[in-house]
Amino acid sequence: MTPRARSFLLPLTLAALHAPAQAVPVLEGRTLRYENGPRLAWQRTYPDAAGTLTGPLEVSGTTYLGVGPAVYAYTAAGEVVGRADLTGTVTSLEAVGSAVRVGVQGSGYAELFTLERQGDSLTVQERVVPPPDPAVTGWLARVADAVPAADLNRAAQEDPTNPFLALRQAARTPDSDPYARLSALRRALDTTLPFPAWGQLAARLDAAGFPSAADVALDRARKDAAARGFDPELPVNRAALGAYGNPSAYAGTLLTQNKLGRAEVWMRHLRTLHPRFEGAPALYARYAELLDAQGRAGEAEDWRQFTRDLRRGTLYNLGLEGTRDVRDVVRLAALALVIALAGGLVTLAARAWRQQGQDTRPMGGRYRAWLTRPLSRARRGLLGYASLPQRFALALLAAALFVVLIGWQWSNDAGAGLRSAALSTGTYGGGWVSAQLGALDLQPGADTFLLTGLAAQLDGDDGAARERYTRALPDACARNNLGVIAQTRGDEPQARELYRAALAAQPGLAAAAYNLGLNPRTPETTFQAGYRPGEPRLCYPDQRSLTRAVTGDLGTLLERFLRAPLSVLTTPAGEPRPLGWLILLTALLGLSLFLSLLLPRAATDADLGRPGAYRVLGWLIPGSAFLDGAWGLVLLIAWATVIAALLPLSSLLRFPTLPDPAGPAVSGALLTLLAGLYLLNAAVLVTAEVQRRRRAHREGGA
Incomplete structure (x- = not known):
């Protein structure tokens, strides 16, 4: 260098x-x-x-x-x-x-x-969408609770953004120092939180004796949820509500403690932000009963009317949990058809038993004949002795049972789909919800495009949302949401044109009416005006639309079975379906009964006679002794339905959403109907016996 x-x-x-x-x-x-x-x-x-x-x-x-x-x-x-x-x-x-x-x-x-x-x-x-995961939504409270009491002041000073630390300080402050307590409460409220944390903070403030601060926290929870795209029109399942602070459980606790003043605040909060939460009808009914007990009948009726209003747009307008009603109805129908089919088969078998034994004796007996002469033995099966109308009646019962079982499976699939996390967290979009939505077996069609378009629009991807809404046309909801996109980009004339087209296609569409300034009075539009003022209202799919998206209608399931019968055994995700094997066995039974219509009858009425067992069963099982006529089948089905409805009295099974047969009114009506059926059956049997004897007398005299 x-x-x-x-x-x-x-x-x-x-x-x-x-x-x-x-x-x-x-x-x-x-x-x-x-x-x-x-x-x-x-x-x-x-x-x-x-x-x-x-x-x-x-x-x-x-x-x-x-x-x-x-x-x-x-x-x-x-x-x-x-x-x-x-x-x-x-x-x-x-x-x-x-x-x-x-x-x-x-x-x-x-x-x-x-x-x-x-x-x-x-x-x-x-956009940040809190997932319904307590590990995420309860993180702040969990961190604050882990701080030892000796380190509380230091931790609160180092992290002034955690309101749960400030609340612990306020709760520990002696009554002699109200200024310090008020200062801690102000620090707890002077922060930015996602709405689940605001809900958790409100419950703790309320329990600690700070109701005014709790009211402020609840109001901020509603504002934050609205800003994040949560909407009262969407359902919320029990797990999600628990992750969002569990306001329904806290409201229930207040009702148990008879603190109606504070309970009213929390019930109004639920009614405003999460009116369609899982279990809402029961909690609303309980609150209305307590209001009635206090002489506040007008308020109680308002809550009952609000509960009835929530039924609109649900599955068959049955309410938020309508799939459970459908499930119990089809379970009752399936049980009734099984009883009717078994009763008919047993009665006809009792009539054919003796004749079958006589016919198969030359072939080696009932059972050995299957080895020596199988074709002749097959022709002499118990159904081979029944008449063509009797076989047809049994085949109709099997076909009806198959359709009802498919309906049962459909109600199970629809209920699981509607209660799935992707569709019952209070909003669409966001990473967690989108991942859950991708796991669903959505049916191709307008309803699915509307659903995925909403998720994209809420996440800010208007281009993808517009493409999906266009594929959903002419759906009125999709038109309204296209209008929202147009209004957001400043094209007011096109937006109003789309709103008018949506309202013309579906006059009861509250979102389009709201966007046109018609001021419809619904919980959703009231929420929009209060917490998203000046913003156009999106249209969300109703429960019927969601059902079509997640499972299709009953015809979709039937078509899927016809194309791939084994598809009833497992869900698209590969999980086993409990009803799958029963549906397959019923289909095979129905097919066998319809094929039996091609067999020639093995014996006539005269050969068969009227054995004692057949007569006894004819009296015990109304309609089973005259299945040749239409009224016999009607009587048999009516009797089986009453028996199925009474079975819960044995405690072997129950239908939770149907009227309890143990009640005096229901049991009385069922027993009266049962007695009437037996009287009608007896009248028919006696009339038939009298006519038979007269005919035999005339033939003997001739």
């Missing part, structure tokens, strides 16, 4: 040695340290309950750290800028200019979000 170069490098080296070291964040174990050379500027230690730590990442002087399903942002002085609550465990942090790209991972889904610091706040550019 030349002397000139040495003289040039020496000052640079000395300057580098005396320059201050750059401050950098370092994560050691579960402690985040911000070091300025050998000097420690600040540090934070995170408990195990906080979950996985990811990072740190420093961007433009702000330090970002993934903590469980959240990202914290700190200034160079260690102050919390903000916290972003995301949808799953944070797995990656990456700088993109002045913003931060965050990767999160959940059960079966992954999402990317973009965070940006704006002044003293941290914002997420994309």
